[in-house]
Amino acid sequence: MKKIEAIIKPFKLDDVREALSEVGVSGLTVTEVKGFGRQKGHTELYRGAEYVVDFLPKVKIELVVGEDRVDQCIEAITGAARTGRIGDGKIFISSVEKVVRIRTGELDADAI
Numbered sequence: 001m002k003k004i005e006a007i008i009k010p011f012k013l014d015d016v017r018e019a020l021s022e023v024g025v026s027g028l029t030v031t032e033v034k035g036f037g038r039q040k041g042h043t044e045l046y047r048g049a050e051y052v053v054d055f056l057p058k059v060k061i062e063l064v065v066g067e068d069r070v071d072q073c074i075e076a077i078t079g080a081a082r083t084g085r086i087g088d089g090k091i092f093i094s095s096v097e098k099v100v101r102i103r104t105g106e107l108d109a110d111a112i
Contacts (some may be wrong), residue, residue, distance in 0.1 A: 001096040001108065002070050006061045007033065008081040008089040013059050019080035020063070023072045027112075028063040038086055058089065064096050064112055 008016060013030065020028065034055035065073055074091060082088055101111035 001064055001099060001112070002067055003062065003064050003094045003096045004070065004073055004077070005092040005094075006077050006081070006089060007035070007058050007091075008061065008077070009083065009087065010057055010059045012081045012083070013061075015080040016061060016077055019076035020073060023076045024069070025063055025065065025073060025076075028061055031060045031062070033058050033060045037090070056087065064099060066109060066112070 006016070010032070017028070035058055036054065036056055061077070063073070070093060074093075077091055099108050099111040100106070104111075
């Protein structure tokens with residue numbers, strides 16, 4: 001099993017969720033986060049005063065899938081989240097040793 005974490009622009013969340021459901025993903029976790037990469041924030045003007053926004057709002061999506069579905073999920077996320085501009089985000093893939101569904105006690109693939 002693999003855990004996929006994707007950091008994307010907030011306005012792309014619905015598109016990514018729909019793309020993932022089309023490839024059979026039944027559950028995911030979404031967290032509002034802030035950060036920066038190559039964008040390095042930006043400067044804004046408020047009531048005549050200039051200030052720097054260091055951390056930009058992003059959305060973090062987390063899901064666990066079988067190893068056979070990782071490539072499909074990556075394609076779905078990149079296709080739905082890409083705008084072609086800096087700051088589109090990143091996808092991180094890591095291994096998951098064990099999954100336990102708390103309610104039933106199911107393990108691993110049965111618990112996803």
